[in-house]
Amino acid sequence: MEPQWTEKDFLSCSGSTKLAREMAAAAPFADLDHAVQYARDIWYNKVDVKGWLEAFAAHPEIGATSKPISQWSKEEQSTAMATSGGSTMQELFEWNARYKEKFGFVFLICASGRGSPEILAELKRRFVNRPIVELEAAAEEEMKIIELRLKKLFDSKLRTSSSQTA
């Protein structure tokens, strides 16, 4: 049976409602590559700046424990969590707060496979950016996260689909 693709599926890849709506309207895609290309075009050319901020706001802060965090975010941050000593974690918290104060959104990085010292170094490096430069850097990280999550979405859909036909 052909898997069904809903707006909600795509919202699990990115908090941009425009992106989710356009992806659901265009689905099904021939394959993952096609979906990624399509998402890339929408993300960079059609989603406006408020839509980018909407997507950023859907992310937990690195190391956040105060709000519910999705399984996918947990997986992406698992290396960071495993490699974080208490003092690095404390510093990451402080720099995150400073970052949010300066830029108005949480520090975004495709954390998958990155240890927390590396994430902290990257946060400090990017902190000196002008706000618009950082907006674009964050949007590029978000696109990497979208790609990873589209892959997970495809995998889970295909699993569901093959178990239904089995």
Next chain:
Amino acid sequence: MEPQWTEKDFLSCSGSTKLAREMAAAAPFADLDHAVQYARDIWYNKVDVKGWLEAFAAHPEIGATSKPISQWSKEEQSTAMATSGGSTMQELFEWNARYKEKFGFVFLICASGRGSPEILAELKRRFVNRPIVELEAAAEEEMKIIELRLKKLFDSKLRTSSSQTA
């Protein structure tokens, strides 16, 4: 008597509350050039993306009649108004709506001295931009407007100040 500079004075130059607050805190300035340089630094390096959008939202749409429009906006748009035939005006309205739909904020241009056919051509030229490119273009236009208005603010303060000492 030394003129007093308030946050409200600087809010008449730009709708960014952060910029107004920082300018009022740093005032008085040695001269207009110093104020412009200071504003430029705050605008490009300190005001975040939401602050840019806040400033953009304080502008009337070109040719708008539905909401109160400041004297300074009227002066800046006076050439556009004087040169606009009915059909150019109608087209400007339509393209403005299209622009706002795509980018999420009003089309911003330092209208001072520009006729409406020129503004319309510029709107169409910029319409094809990616949202982030257009964000930066709008921020540069806003900075030109801030410069013009700082000059007006200085002129009016000096007039008030000299009439008080006279």
